[in-house]
Amino acid sequence: MAFPTVRRRAATFIVPALLIGVSTLPAAAFEPTGNTIADAYLDVLESGRAKVVSIGSVETTAQVIALKNIEMETTGLKSGTVAIAITELVNGSLNKDGRLKVDLLTVEGLEATSGKNGTVHVSTAVAENITLPSPAQLKGPTGDVKDDYWQFLFDQLDVQGIRLSGNGASPIDVQQIRLRQSDIQNGVSLKSEVSVAGLNIPADSLGPKGSKQLTDLGYDSLQVSAEVNGAWEPLTGKLNIDNSTVMFKDMGDVSVSLTLGGFTKEIMAKLQAADDATEPEEVLGLLQSLTFEKAELRIDNEGLYARALETQGEKYGMDSKTMEMQMSLALPLLLGQLQDEAFRTQVNDALAAFIANPRALTLAANPTTIPTFGLLAGAGILAPQSLPGVLGLTVDANLAK
Structure with a gap:
């Protein structure tokens, strides 16, 4: 069974939507608010893939900046709108490299509608100790918008109350997605954890074939939770995925562990460059030099x-x-x-x-x-x-x- 295209696209849209928007074209500059940190944050939004249309208000104290009722437009293949009721930045500062660092970034009441891709609603998202890419990093040397979401560094990102809806099917709900990063060296997180709780996928959202397969087995929905842990050792080139399990309620659990070798800094840089240049043959050539050390798949x-x-x-x-x-x-x-x-x-x-x-x-x-x-x-x-x-x-x- 597979998610319809609308749901796959919506699922990959959540984290970027929280932070930088989703249009396919760079947009014109927003109207400055007069607050350096608020303007730096809005500059990041527009350096990504959205155009800030309006801001209801900007409220500031010694440590907190609150932006209310941000309205954005997106254009191109994913044309639509993004609305954020409240955005709060606690203890924001600009690094020497132009990156915005925030001790606590909170987004409440985000709703993104993207044409045929449906609607994503997020109740709350809280990022701790987050450093956002600079506008230059997002645009790249030629001015093209880059999808380098890995450049967002944070200790923890906690997203709650997610709903994906559209296409007339029942909505997909996610109670919580939590991402943790640690052992950050030279701007790269070497250890990451992802957990998903309360993912509910109604049968009718899987399309006619998937829905029939599920209901024939006596299920009216997939209820899923997951935990994934990974670590990268740049000196040895080892990539480890440990204790990674997807749990399907009243069905079973699927657990995977995997160790690969050859992921050196040089190879990672070449893979990134080849991916940015859209050169699949070069990517495949680089992947052939990687090594397979061990793996385990367990189904309970x-x-x-x-x-x-x-x-x-x-x-x-x-x-x-x-x-x-x-x-x-x-x-x-x-x-x-x-x-x-x-x-x-x-x-x-x-x-x-x-x-x-x-x-x-x-x-x-x-x-x-x-x-x-x-x-x-x-x-x-x-x-x-x-x-x-x-x-x-x-x-x-x-x-x-």
């Missing part, structure tokens, strides 16, 4: 297996027990395409154990000799049967967490 069943078994059984006129028995008998045939006999036996045994006691499946990769992605791509094309050995794949059922 929390009810989905039984529902899927029942649904498939009904489709073929069988009860769940008969369907389960047929699956067990069919395993050798289904796995016949696996040419690595030892790996085929291992997969067969793990699946048989899971069918008998459907708790968890784990796929792990621990290569003895660390391969590059270029080598893996070549093996996948020329000798796919060698991949289980090259990757050091193992499959297990019902391992303890």
Whole structure:
């Protein structure tokens, strides 16, 4: 099942909308407020992808600047409007490089409407110890607007009460999205955490096919939470994703850990430059030099297996027990395409154990000799049967967490 295009675009729109707007063309300058920090913030908005049309009022104290009823217009492919009821900046200051630093940035009552992409509503968003990109960084040397949202540095960004609506489907709600950054060195966060709580995706928002798949299983919505943790070691070039889990209520959990190598500062800079220049072939070439060190995928069943078994059984006129028995008998045939006999036996045994006691499946990769992605791509094309050995794949059922 996949999100319709409108929802995918809306989801990627949230954080940028909170801070810099979403139009595709740079806009004319706003009317200065007379406050240096407020004008610097509005300058960042307009250096991104929005035009500030009006500001209801600007209120200042010794430490707090409050901008009320900001109205913005967006043009181009994502034409529409952005309205922010209240924006507060606590202890704002300008760095020597022109970047605006704010101890506490609060946005309340944000609503962004973007044509066919629907509407995003955010109740509150609070960023702690945030440093925004300078207008020059957002525009780049040629004046083109850049989508370098990674240049926003903060200790924590807490977004609550998110609603994505449009296209006549039921709205998608998110109770909270929290992002944390730490170990910031030379303007780059080396450790990041993302958590999502209370994501509710109604079946009808998944489109006709996705909605039918979900309702056939007896669900009227997807209720999701997630935790993702990552770290980058620029000296060694290692990129680690640890303890990353997506939890589907009454379905199951999917957990992933991954370690890649070769992400040095030089490679990261080249990848960024190639991406900015829209050169996919160069990006692919750079990715081939990266290394695959280890990975693990774990799926914990929390009810989905039984529902899927029942649904498939009904489709073929069988009860769940008969369907389960047929699956067990069919395993050798289904796995016949696996040419690595030892790996085929291992997969067969793990699946048989899971069918008998459907708790968890784990796929792990621990290569003895660390391969590059270029080598893996070549093996996948020329000798796919060698991949289980090259990757050091193992499959297990019902391992303890």
